[in-house]
Amino acid sequence: MLPIIEYSLSYSAPTGAERDALSALTLTPDARWHERMDHARFVVTALHEGTRVGVGIVHTSVTAPTMVPSPMELGGMFVHPAYRRLGIRQHMAEARLTYALSMGGTPITVIDNRNQASWGYYERSARWTPEREYTGYVTGLPMTIWVSTESSWYRTAMGLNPLVPAQPNTVLPHDASPQRPLALGPDQDNAVPA
Incomplete structure (x- = not known):
């Protein structure tokens, strides 16, 4: 039987005990x-x-x-190893993308090129396109910046109708992007953070 997972959304930076509890989920806070x-x-x-x-x-x-203009990075996503492969990462990824799009930002994510599972997911996804590869400032290792194909910036650059920015908790119209839905990524059991 699968565990029942609930999701909490916050629109501000966590502080105090909440920040400590969230930091405990990361590999290296x-x-x-x-x-x-x-x-x-x-x-x-x-x-x-x-x-x-x-x-x-x-x-x-x-x-x-x-x-990209107004970048909003979808960074810092972690799932406890005992809860991977349950669709949690997919749900959180979708919530983060929807939020960034609703605020009119350009969603980006940065992937460590050693993270083959994440790399494979983004490479197969029609919802993301690589912007560029660069050497990470902290790690000195190759990283790739991926940009959402659903952003107003990308859609305008491709000659498509841009998305209209909304407010938090606004569900974007399903016909805003002809892309296929976000699939469960294979990176949910990878030890390298997304």
């Missing part, structure tokens, strides 16, 4: 993690029987050399 948390605009938390088992954030502390 380092200075970069806390910088992302300081600039969080949206946090989705997965809960099982009141225990935090996953977290995903949208932040504006973008250090990747992206050229």
